[in-house]
Amino acid sequence: MLQDLWFDPAKCLIGGEWVAPSGGATLPLFDPSTGEEIGAIARGGAADIDAAVASATAAWQGAWGRTPAAERGRILTALGRLVAEKVDVLARIEAADVGKPLKQARADALALARYLEFYGGAADKLHGDTIPYLDGYTVYTLREPHGVTGHIVPWNYPMQIIGRSVGAALATGNACVLKPAEDACLTALAFADLARQVGLPEGALNVVPGLGSEAGAALTAHPGVHHISFTGSVATGAMVQEAAARNVVPVTLELGGKSPQIVFEDADLEAALPFLVNAGIQNCGQTCSASSRILVQRKLYEQLAEFMGARYAALRVGRAVDDLDAGPLISAKQKGLVEGFLARGEGLEIAGQAQLGDLPDGGYYVAPTLFSGVAPDHTLAQDEVFGPVQVIIPFDDEAEAVQIANGTDYGLVAGVWTRDGARQMRMAKAIRAGQVFLNNYGAGGGVELPFGGIGKSGHGREKGFEALYGFTTLKTVAAFHG
Numbered sequence: 001m002l003q004d005l006w007f008d009p010a011k012c013l014i015g016g017e018w019v020a021p022s023g024g025a026t027l028p029l030f031d032p033s034t035g036e037e038i039g040a041i042a043r044g045g046a047a048d049i050d051a052a053v054a055s056a057t058a059a060w061q062g063a064w065g066r067t068p069a070a071e072r073g074r075i076l077t078a079l080g081r082l083v084a085e086k087v088d089v090l091a092r093i094e095a096a097d098v099g100k101p102l103k104q105a106r107a108d109a110l111a112l113a114r115y116l117e118f119y120g121g122a123a124d125k126l127h128g129d130t131i132p133y134l135d136g137y138t139v140y141t142l143r144e145p146h147g148v149t150g151h152i153v154p155w156n157y158p159m160q161i162i163g164r165s166v167g168a169a170l171a172t173g174n175a176c177v178l179k180p181a182e183d184a185c186l187t188a189l190a191f192a193d194l195a196r197q198v199g200l201p202e203g204a205l206n207v208v209p210g211l212g213s214e215a216g217a218a219l220t221a222h223p224g225v226h227h228i229s230f231t232g233s234v235a236t237g238a239m240v241q242e243a244a245a246r247n248v249v250p251v252t253l254e255l256g257g258k259s260p261q262i263v264f265e266d267a268d269l270e271a272a273l274p275f276l277v278n279a280g281i282q283n284c285g286q287t288c289s290a291s292s293r294i295l296v297q298r299k300l301y302e303q304l305a306e307f308m309g310a311r312y313a314a315l316r317v318g319r320a321v322d323d324l325d326a327g328p329l330i331s332a333k334q335k336g337l338v339e340g341f342l343a344r345g346e347g348l349e350i351a352g353q354a355q356l357g358d359l360p361d362g363g364y365y366v367a368p369t370l371f372s373g374v375a376p377d378h379t380l381a382q383d384e385v386f387g388p389v390q391v392i393i394p395f396d397d398e399a400e401a402v403q404i405a406n407g408t409d410y411g412l413v414a415g416v417w418t419r420d421g422a423r424q425m426r427m428a429k430a431i432r433a434g435q436v437f438l439n440n441y442g443a444g445g446g447v448e449l450p451f452g453g454i455g456k457s458g459h460g461r462e463k464g465f466e467a468l469y470g471f472t473t474l475k476t477v478a479a480f481h482g
């Protein structure tokens with residue numbers, strides 16, 4: 001994989017220059033498919049974050065801040081085209097770094113290109129209002145960038161999450177400091193270098209790889225940062241929000257979920273089946289909007305468990321380059337977490353499980369597993385596993401389906417499968433989630449669709465036009481002219 005890199009990942013990209021981290025320290029880089037150490041990345045720290053924030057501040061107050069909205073849009077559009085041209089190399093880098101099958105990594109690269117196309121086109125279409133007020137006044141609002149935005153991106157979908165947060169932040173004229181996850185920072189660095197190549201002014205996008213507890217904590221506590229976008233775990237998200245609160249800085253938190261798909265007895269099962277399974281095993285279950293709970297009306301329960309179980313048994317797991325249904329998990333730590341959840345499923349009925357074939361010994365593999373007949377209060381039906389594990393839960397009627405669907409701390413995404421139009425409308429209203437899909441399910445999909453959670457899934461919205469409001473602040477101008 002490292003032969004695909006045209007840059008040195010042991011460096012940070014600050015102020016348009018590749019620079020070694022201030023202490024010169026590095027972190028080892030592992031291939032999840034084999035567990036082998038394959039290189040080193042920069043271990044940026046507080047001093048590098050200081051330099052990145054200073055460079056972003058200069059860009060925001062300088063060349064980037066003065067760049068007209070239409071020109072910002074042109075730069076993002078050009079960047080989207082360059083990303084689309086480089087889709088194969090970006091996919092190879094991401095597959096090797098994250099362990100995801102090549103076709104899934106390719107889809108992520110194309111989604112990044114699409115985010116840039118979308119936000120490039122939107123950059124000059126965001127505007128304020130005029131407001132009727134007292135006699136003798138003209139009042140209008142201005143949508144302005146926050147200034148310097150901090151972006152903490154996890155390892156599961158680096159390209160997509162960079163597209164949705166950095167894309168929207170740049171479109172609205174913010175200057176960004178990006179701290180990618182230590183387990184997957186390569187496409188963040190590649191992306192920032194491509195941005196430089198299409199003429200993004202220096203300092204408008206800075207990338208500092210390193211540990212969350214060092215570079216990440218320094219970024220969230222930095223008094224020069226005006227907005228923070230975070231995607232990751234509930235525990236870290238709460239710390240990020242606390243740090244931001246000390247500087248009274250707004251945060252967008254996207255913290256995952258326990259998203260249900262609810263299958264009523266009148267559902268088109270054939271249409272539903274691929275969505276039910278894919279939404280659980282895509283990216284080996286390491287997806288914030290993974291559908292980890294399948295709620296099924298009792299009459300269909302046996303049939304659905306059998307159909308889904310057969311699909312699980314046929315799943316093929318392999319190295320990222322083998323491009324099968326599932327790859328390894330991201331890290332030995334994540335493998336340990338998922339195995340812990342599987343152990344807690346002991347005694348439950350297994351409706352289907354993939355067989356692991358001949359795989360590299362050191363790789364971080366687990367067998368995708370479907371549990372059936374799971375009680376709604378079981379840990380596997382309540383807690384985010386972040387691995388290829390789904391549970392099937394039976395229900396009797398609509399009221400019970402709603403109660404179970406809403407019965408976790410999370411509220412990110414839900415899917416409802418029914419041919420009854422009135423029930424579709426009732427369910428869409430009754431479910432507590434940021435997105436509800438009717439007769440489809442889009443794990444992570446839809447660049448245009450506002451996305452975010454309620455409850456422990458977080459707050460604030462990214463994606464779509466809504467993100468542009470989040471990355472701007474509103475100024476009201478009241479002019480008295482008599």
Ligand code: NDP
Nearest residue numbers: 153154181182211212213216217232233236255256288386
């Ligand atoms: P974290 O929430 O700890 O990591 C997410 C991001 O936050 C990474 O970039 C990480 O950097 C950074 N980070 C970590 N600590 C801090 C800090 N103190 N201040 C600022 N940034 C920080 O998740 P993990 O990687 O530890 O995964 C654990 C669990 O989190 C998973 O099992 C899953 O349940 C959940 N998760 C959810 C995601 C989602 O999409 N909603 C994505 C990833 C994880 P670094 O990795 O370099 O430490």
